[in-house]
Amino acid sequence: MKTKTYLPLLALIILSLTGVSCITTIHPKADDPQQQLPPSEEIKNANSRIEKVRKSDMDFEAPAYFPSEWEDVEAKYAAAQKMPTSKPDDVKAAAAALNKVADRYGELFDMTIPLYAQAREDEIMAIRDELVKSRFSALFPQYVEKADKIALAAKDHYDAKDYNAAKETAAEALDEYEKLLIGAKILTARQEIIDRGFVKYDPDNFDKANTISQTAVNSYDAGDKKGAVESAEEALLRYNLVLTNGWIAFAAERRASALSEREVAIANKVNIAVRDSFRDADSVFNNAEANYKSEVYSDAAKQFIEAEALYVIAGQQTEEKRQLAMEIIRQAEEKIEESAETAIGAEKIIEGGSR
Secondary structure, three states: OHHHHHHHHHHHHHHHHHHHHHHHHHOOOOOOOOOOOOOOHHHHHHHHHHHHHHHHHHHOOHHHHOHHHHHHHHHHHHHHHOOOOOOHHHHHHHHHHHHHHHHHHHHHHHHHHHHHHHHHHHHHHHHHHHHHHOOHHHHOHHHHHHHHHHHHHHHHHHHOOOHHHHHHHHHHHHHHHHHHHHHHHHHHHHHHHHHHOOHHHOHHHHHHHHHHHHHHHHHHHOOOHHHHHHHHHHHHHHHHHHHHHHHHHHHHHHHHHHHHHHHHHHHOOHHHHOHHHHHHHHHHHHHHHHHHHOOOHHHHHHHHHHHHHHHHHHHHHHHHHHHHHHHHHHHHHHHHHHHHHHHHHHHHHHHHHHO
């Protein structure tokens, strides 16, 4: 009997506790400071605006152009996200703050766009100028014209305020110009080899580079740009190797010539006759030796040439000094002879007078 009475009582207590729990869950206190209302449409829209324009800012490198302004708006964005939204007025205030942040991101975007566009234009024009200076544009005008059309299309997108399309098209134009720039570097290296007479130092690599560079042109014309770039890079590598080998051999030749002239100068006592001039030549020669040992062959070769010329000049100065000295000696000897003749004449006069 006691058991029957205890069980209904226990069930009643459990039910009452469950009910309290449910009521607490379903009906929270409205004034709980920790409670946040679900995001309103206004806050969602503000955040959506921010995400869109903020991404555009980063895509166009706004943080790099305006670092302090970027830090400021980022701080305001973080603060706005932490604003309370437990009451309708709080929601309005938070949405207003987020919209102000979105506006500021938009202002940064407007400030960034012209700077970004100018930077891309500068990059493109710098490469294009190299194409012109190397005569690449004169030899292959059709390739440069194609890249120019892409660049002009980017400008059209920019003028139409279609900035994303402008960005993509400018990148495509820049990539095209950079591919052509490899060809320009090939022309420059090849011409330097010919002008300096370096072909004789490495004719095999020079001939191979000529063949591979033509392969690059054929691949480009066939639309195989990847293959064209690979061939062009190999050709440039070989031309540069010819230049390197040429400078090594040329520097060695100029060193031997400078050393020979130095030995001649010492044999002719130039280092004594015109000490300062000889020291100047030696100073240049020693700098050349240091560059030669450091494998800076182009600078070494030029300095050996200069040193050789200075040794020759010092030798000429020595010769001039010797000639001048000989002339002085000759004049002195003439005066001595004249003095001797005068003395003899005087003696004769004296002898005649005494008679």
